Amino acid sequence: xxxxxxxxxxxxxxxxxxxxxxxxxxxxxxxxxxxxxxxxxxxxxxxxxxxxxxxxxxxxxxxxxxxxxxxxxxxxxxxxxxxxxxxxxxxxxxxxxxxxxxxxxxxxxxxxxxxxxxxxxxxxxxxxxxxxxxxxxxxxxxxxxxxxxxxxxxxxxxxxxxxxxxxxxxxxxxxxxxxxxxxxxxxxxxxxxxxxxxxxxxxxxxxxxxxxxxxxxxxxxxxxxxxxxxxxxxxxxxxxxxxxxxxxxxxxxxxxxxxxxxxxxxxxxxxxxxxxxxxxxxxxxx
Amino acid sequence: xxxxxxxxxxxxxxxxxxxxxxxxxxxxxxxxxxxxxxxxxxxxxxxxxxxxxxxxxxxxxxxxxxxxxxxxxxxxxxxxxxxxxxxxxxxxxxxxxxxxxxxxx
Numbered sequence: 001x002x003x004x005x006x007x008x009x010x011x012x013x014x015x016x017x018x019x020x021x022x023x024x025x026x027x028x029x030x031x032x033x034x035x036x037x038x039x040x041x042x043x044x045x046x047x048x049x050x051x052x053x054x055x056x057x058x059x060x061x062x063x064x065x066x067x068x069x070x071x072x073x074x075x076x077x078x079x080x081x082x083x084x085x086x087x088x089x090x091x092x093x094x095x096x097x098x099x100x101x102x103x104x105x106x107x108x109x110x111x112x113x114x115x116x117x118x119x120x121x122x123x124x125x126x127x128x129x130x131x132x133x134x135x136x137x138x139x140x141x142x143x144x145x146x147x148x149x150x151x152x153x154x155x156x157x158x159x160x161x162x163x164x165x166x167x168x169x170x171x172x173x174x175x176x177x178x179x180x181x182x183x184x185x186x187x188x189x190x191x192x193x194x195x196x197x198x199x200x201x202x203x204x205x206x207x208x209x210x211x212x213x214x215x216x217x218x219x220x221x222x223x224x225x226x227x228x229x230x231x232x233x234x235x236x237x238x239x240x241x242x243x244x245x246x247x248x249x250x251x252x253x254x255x256x257x258x259x260x261x262x263x264x265x266x267x268x269x270x271x272x273x274x275x276x277x278x279x280x281x282x283x284x285x286x
Numbered sequence: 287x288x289x290x291x292x293x294x295x296x297x298x299x300x301x302x303x304x305x306x307x308x309x310x311x312x313x314x315x316x317x318x319x320x321x322x323x324x325x326x327x328x329x330x331x332x333x334x335x336x337x338x339x340x341x342x343x344x345x346x347x348x349x350x351x352x353x354x355x356x357x358x359x360x361x362x363x364x365x366x367x368x369x370x371x372x373x374x375x376x377x378x379x380x381x382x383x384x385x386x387x388x389x390x391x
Contacts, residue, residue, distance in 0.1 A: 086321040087379035089328065093321055126358035126375050138315045198355070229318075229377040248379055 004102040005031045007278050008094055010082050010227075011109030013039035014264045015255025017066050018271030019107045019278075020075050026279045031101060033094075034077050038063050040220070041111065042264070051264050062264070081153070083132045085228045087248045090285075097134050104285065105278045108228065108238060108246070108253040109271060110221045112262065115150070120194030121217065128200025131226055133157040133216040142166045143213040146203055148173060148191055154218035155180050161216070169210055224257055235259075244274035252278050288323075288330050291340040293349040300368045303338055306390045307365040310341040311356045318377040319360040325380045326362070329387065336391050366390050 007023045009016050012034025023030045037043050045059030054062060070077075080096045085106055094101040121129055130136045133147055134157055146169040147158045155170075159181050162168045168184045171191060178186060189205040194215055196202070202211045224238045225231055232239045232247035237259040244252045254270035256262045288310065291299060300307060310326050312319035323341075330339040344351040344359060354363060354370065364372040364387060372386050 084318065084377070086318070086377055088321065088325060089380045095317055095321075098317075230379040230382045 004091055004104055005029050006103070006282050007031075007105050007107060007275070008085075008092065008101060008103035009033065009107045009109060010085070010094075011111060011255065011257075012077055013042065013109060013111050013255055013267060014066070015111075015257075015267035015271035015274075016107070016109035017070060017075075018268035019109060019254060019275040020271075021069065021073050022272045022275035023279065024073050024075055026275070028279060028282065030075070031103065032075060032077050033080060033082050036077065036079055038066055038077075039111070042066075048264065082227065083222075084226075085251075087228070087230060087251065092250065097132075105250040105252070105281055106228075107244075107271070107274045107278060108224060108231075108251065108257060109255045109267075109274075110224065110227065110257050112237075112256040113219055113221050113223065115219065117223075118148075118191055118194055118217070120196070124194055124196055124200050124215075125226075127198065128196060128213065129194060129215050129217065131217060131219075131222045133161045133218065136214075136216075137161045137164050140165055140214045144211065145169070145214040145216065146171060146187075146210060146212040147216045147218060150174065150217075150219045152176070157216070157218060158184055169212065171205075224253070243277045244270055245277060250278075250281055287334070288326055288339040288341050291342050291347075293347040296342070296347075296350045299340070300365055303365070303368075305336060305338050306371075306387070307338045307340060308387055309363045309365065310339070311344050311351060311354075311359050311361040311363070312341055313343060313345050313359055316359050322360045322362075322377050325383065328380060329384050332384070333387065333391070337387060364390055 006028035007030045009019050009032045020032045042059045042063050048057045048062055049055050082094050084095045086093045092103050092106045141164050144167040145165045148171045150173045158170050162181050162184050169187050170184050171187045189207050191203055191205055193204040202209050225233050238253040238257050240253050240258045244254050246253050252274035254274040255267035358375055362374040363370050371390055
């Protein structure tokens with residue numbers, strides 16, 4: 001017995017939770033990564049009538065039912081954000097900044113990010129554009145960096161990066177009070193395009209341009225092919241077969257991240273398929 | 287086996303090679319590089335004799351990394367006849383990297 005989890009599940013929406021309960025029923029050691037609210041999309045839903053067995057429910061009520069279910073099964077949520085999942089061959093390494101976890105199989109249930117990528121974002125990825133400021137900050141020692149933050153957590157990363165860089169711009173994509181250090185310049189403007197030649201040179205905003213060496217875009221979740229390097233995509237979704245297998249052995253995916261329709265019970269069903277096939281995969285390793 | 291290479295020996299090693307050369311550009315502070323190292327080690331064992339495997343620390347060897355315009359690490363480059371024939375930027379699963387290298391054997 002080693003210290004690797006049997007199954008690591010990333011995401012606490014219906015797909016991830018259904019994968020978690022089914023893995024637990026099959027007596028596998030699991031680790032579940034997500035948020036305390038389970039799913040931001042779920043708690044925002046005003047009325048749900050298409051989840052079999054639960055009708056006339058608000059999203060919040062359905063969330064409470066899901067929470068009771070996982071509590072009953074003694075399933076805990078680890079509220080850490082996974083930056084990357086590396087397929088090492090016979091196992092997976094999951095990175096949370098400097099910390100890491102190991103699992104024999106992985107189920108990706110991260111949902112869909114609805115915000116579109118910026119013009120130039122994909123073109124300059126790895127050439128000035130990044131999604132994990134704390135990971136790549138040492139590359140920008142003494143340089144100018146811009147962080148485009150979509151949530152409060154981005155502020156913490158900005159405060160850390162500001163210790164290394166010469167100049168840091170923070171572009172908040174949300175309203176609120178920003179608890180960031182004094183030497184960080186807040187830019188309340190809308191980013192339009194990232195430009196450069198070899199590497200990033202500047203960001204075009206609605207009202208002005210900012211010269212910058214690096215741009216970090218910090219959202220709730222990164223695109224699956226950033227999260228799992230080497231995973232095969234199809235039309236913006238993770239490519240899976242009918243068993244919810246991806247192109248990487250031992251890596252499964254379920255829910256919105258594998259394609260439409262974006263519905264709760266479809267996600268839960270796929271989470272179950274993914275879990276059962278992950279169990280079959282684990283058994284085949286013995 | 288993966289050998290450490292430095293700026294001073296790089297050109298000479300490329301010129302003298304009779305097999306394809308795989309170079310892993312890395313740095314000690316780069317998380318994905320640490321993940322990639324054991325993967326490259328495994329591939330080097332499996333393709334022993336057919337391919338020469340090298341690793342180059344970009345912090346200590348700026349000449350080579352600038353010459354080959356390494357802007358993000360890890361970067362894995364495959365050289366054949368002294369020229370770059372394939373470049374992989376970022377971590378990739380073992381089978382994906384091995385597949386790319388095997389194309390050039």
